Amino acid sequence: MQSTDKWSCGITKIMDTFSGKWRLNLFWIIAKNEGIGFNQLRNQVPEITNMMLVRSLDTLLSERFISKSLSGNKAPFHSEYYLTNKSKELLPLLLKLNEWENHSN
Template sequence: MNNCPIEKISMNENAIHLALNIISGKWRLKILWEIYTNKVIRFNQLQKNLDGISNLMLTRCLKELLEYKLVDRKQFNEVPPHVEYSLTDLGMSLCPILRSLEKFGYDVINQTRNN
């Protein structure tokens, strides 16, 4: 049975709920994943790839992800000027967690389907 160290029994719910809050929500997960799979991506391309997201919503979500230090923003003052987004190391550290959540979700689907 896959086990966690019992002696460290305490669990910081606030930290877990913060993490859940960051990942939940309709768009943040999609945005993080889109930036991740493109490594570096511009705002317009991001909006194009995210079917149905408004300019305002994408701007707001990016602002939140920047504040959480999950996303990096680079401004290029060329002609025309543009901005590129990429994941920070902290943002990248989310990737294996998403994989484990994905696998857990699959396992639940399979187990509940078999009965």
């Protein structure tokens, strides 16, 4: 599903963002472990490649679903990922969808 300039609703845009193979999984992990580092994410999803992890995080960052904090005095810096306020508003809706699906079977 791809949103376009001619027809795009909010649901389509959200689905496009989370349609990547790893993005929703990473979102859930970050929601459960705010302040999680890159390597910790990598360990939680052992099947993901570093490139796909970077791309997925970049998408979530660019769409402002997560934020990134850097710490350390010199490179390599330590990255930590957090939900944004936008995501914190979306999270209850996603949890409700998850609950609905679990009860509809």
